[in-house]
Amino acid sequence: MISTVQQRAPSTLLVVIAFAIVYVVWGSTYFFIQMAIHGIPAMLMGAMRFIAAGAIMLAWCALRGDKIWVKRDVINAAISGLLLLAVGNGIVIWVEQALPSAMVAIMVSANPIWFVVLDKRNWKQNLRSTATVVGLIIGFAGVILLFGEQVVNTLGGTHNNAKIWGVCLLVIGPIGWAAGSLYSKYKGSSSPARVTTAWQMLIVGIAFLPASALHNEFANFDITQVPAQAWMAVLYLIFFGSIAAFTAYVWLLQVRPATQVSTHSYVNPVIAVLLGVMFAQEHISWLQIGGLVIILVSVLLINLAKYRKDGDDKKEVRPKGMKLNGSVREAV
Numbered sequence: 001m002i003s004t005v006q007q008r009a010p011s012t013l014l015v016v017i018a019f020a021i022v023y024v025v026w027g028s029t030y031f032f033i034q035m036a037i038h039g040i041p042a043m044l045m046g047a048m049r050f051i052a053a054g055a056i057m058l059a060w061c062a063l064r065g066d067k068i069w070v071k072r073d074v075i076n077a078a079i080s081g082l083l084l085l086a087v088g089n090g091i092v093i094w095v096e097q098a099l100p101s102a103m104v105a106i107m108v109s110a111n112p113i114w115f116v117v118l119d120k121r122n123w124k125q126n127l128r129s130t131a132t133v134v135g136l137i138i139g140f141a142g143v144i145l146l147f148g149e150q151v152v153n154t155l156g157g158t159h160n161n162a163k164i165w166g167v168c169l170l171v172i173g174p175i176g177w178a179a180g181s182l183y184s185k186y187k188g189s190s191s192p193a194r195v196t197t198a199w200q201m202l203i204v205g206i207a208f209l210p211a212s213a214l215h216n217e218f219a220n221f222d223i224t225q226v227p228a229q230a231w232m233a234v235l236y237l238i239f240f241g242s243i244a245a246f247t248a249y250v251w252l253l254q255v256r257p258a259t260q261v262s263t264h265s266y267v268n269p270v271i272a273v274l275l276g277v278m279f280a281q282e283h284i285s286w287l288q289i290g291g292l293v294i295i296l297v298s299v300l301l302i303n304l305a306k307y308r309k310d311g312d313d314k315k316e317v318r319p320k321g322m323k324l325n326g327s328v329r330e331a332v
Contacts, residue, residue: 010255015255018248018251019248019264021244021245022245022248022249022252022261023264023268023271024267024271025240026241026245026249026268027267027268027269027270027271027272027275028240028241028271029237029240029241030092030096030101030102030104030105030268031272031275031279031280032233033096033101033233034096034100034101035229036233036234036237037096037230038227038230039227039230039231040221040226041212041215042093042217043094043208044212044217045093046204046212047205047209047212049234049237049241050085050204051201052238053239053242053243053246054203054204054205055202057197057201058195058199058202060194061195061198066194066195068195068198070189070191072190073191076184076189077189077199077203078199078200078203079180079183080180080200081199081200082180082204082207083176084177084180084181084204085180085200085201085204086208087173087177088173088174088176088177090204090208091172092108092170092173098163098165098166099163099166100276100283101276101280101282103288104166104170104272105268105269105272105273105276106269106272106288106292107171107174108268109265109268109292110139110142110171110174110295111178112262112265112298112302113140114174114179115181115182115258115262117136117178118175121186126302132301135297135299135301137298138297138298139295139298139299139302141294142293142297142298145287181258181262182258184253185254188254193247193251194247196250197246200246200250201242262299265299273289
């Protein structure tokens with residue numbers, strides 16, 4: 001169904017700042033997640049992070065006078081939040097117990113591939129583009145290549161079951177993230193992005209608690225033994241990774257095309273690899289670097305058609321005297 005929604009065009013400066021936050025901050029979260037779970041059990045850390053971030057955001061929204069309870073919006077936030085954060089981010093937190101943060105970031109860089117695969121509304125447009133189809137094929141080849149090292153180790157008798165399961169789960173994580181992002185974009189919300197974000201994080205944080213209990217994390221947790229750097233990492237994840245970056249991401253989904261927003265996958269793995277190698281002494285093989293390069297090339301090809309379209313749109317000349325009215329037309 002096509003409807004017209006009148007809304008003020010977003011400031012270019014705000015869009016640039018939001019993209020910068022998502023690009024840089026989320027690239028660093030892989031490193032800080034691994035730092036945090038060295039002192040706090042994985043699922044419990046996720047619960048702490050998202051409950052604290054969601055509660056702070058919701059309180060801030062209430063102080064601003066936002067209407068924080070709209071049943072339909074809360075339900076949609078719960079569904080998209082569980083896909084985005086419980087599946088997408090939860091898997092990242094879990095597998096970083098066994099895998100280097102840099103390798104996790106490389107695997108997650110396949111996100112834009114799944115945006116195209118799952119975005120049924122735009123299949124006709126996306127799959128008509130040769131660049132997009134070639135990009136998808138190359139991207140899947142890159143993902144398969146990332147399994148290469150584990151396959152070689154298995155054949156050599158030096159495999160690690162935890163690492164193999166981690167790599168397999170990392171295929172599912174980006175699917176959940178893309179599905180949640182598209183659900184959030186297409187379902188829409190009458191509430192501001194900050195309210196949606198707050199509910200997503202709070203609901204997912206609560207959902208992490210039974211997962212933590214099932215893994216017996218409470219029984220093995222001693223708060224007095226948590227190192228200071230783990231607490232500092234959790235604080236960074238709460239205020240920068242969740243409140244700042246996730247809010248920017250949800251807002252961008254409302255004002256920019258989903259495939260364009262997904263391009264954070266260009267930058268995130270590069271920053272994660274640099275931090276992991278420089279500060280955590282992580283080892284990244286040439287095979288993994290090759291997989292990263294192939295995936296990034298595929299992401300560029302997938303978005304090439306979109307970039308060309310945007311460029312053509314900018315070249316269009318408006319009739320003389322015609323002025324923009326500060327509103328946009330949006331398909332929902």
